Amino acid sequence: MGQTSGFQVQGSAPEHYDRHVAVFMAPMVRALVERSGLSAGGALLDVACGTGFVARAAAPVVGPEGRLAGADVNPAMLEHARAVCAGVVPPISFHHAPAESMPFGEAEFDAVLCQQGLQFFPDVDAATAEAARVLRPGGRYAATVWTALDDSPYFVAQCQAVRALAGDDDADAFASAFSFPPDRLTGALTNAGLRDVEVETIAPVVELPPLEDFVPGHFGAIPWGGTIAEQPDGLATATRMIAEALGDRVRADGSVAVPFGVLVVSGTR
DSSP, X not given: OOSOOSOOOOTTHHHHIIIIIHHHHXXXXXXXXXXXXXXXXXXXXXXXXXXXXXXXXXXXXXXXXXXXXXXXXXXXXXXXXXXXXXXXXXXXXXXXXXXXXXXXXXXXXXXXXXESOGGGOSOHHHHHHHHHHHEEEEEEEEXXXXXXXXXXXXXXXXXXXXXXXXXXXXXXXXXGGGOOOHHHXXXXXXXXXXXXXXXXXXXXXXXXXXXXXXXXXXXXXXXXXXXHHHSTTHHHHHHHHXXXXXXXXXXXXXXXXXXXXEEEEEEEO
């Protein structure tokens, strides 16, 4: 299967991911589908698909005559994806495969989309070249990564909690997902032979549910949450720290509206 992605989860984490991460990923997923160029009857590949957020969002666009596929290196994510996507039309086929070597022929897809996966790939250039290989001429590739950590206040607060409660190694691993420069994105697409390459910054404001429930659930979805969850009152302490860090953004019911900084890169084969 090649090298392993830096984002690996198991146990109940995929269920938490599907429920809690979906809350703030939704605007980014919509941005990808909007840039896909997909239409009725189109074929989409969702790379680093996780539990299938992108493929599910694209289903109404391609319609029952379309084709949807997802690829991921994490077996637990794929198992959950197959369960929660069982009723999607058209059906989504899920494949256990790294982004650098996928089990598809050349020019099979009208669009290849990757939601918050590039920063975890061992070889970004190889993964982008593989995406270009399976794209049809005129097909679209689009991907998202986070901008600098400071652009996303919730993540800043979460990283501070991880550093205080789990230590520098976990916090540094968390923060590494926010260090992908725009020119690295455009360079990877250009090197893969894609044209009309564009990169833009978006900052959707997302309303998170009450933090008392949301924070423990989100920590249950990410690799850096395990150490905190194992500590007595670890999740309660982390929740309190995050709420305090977000200050007057937190409403009376515990919910919060925060921006998330995102880079969206796209190109055409």
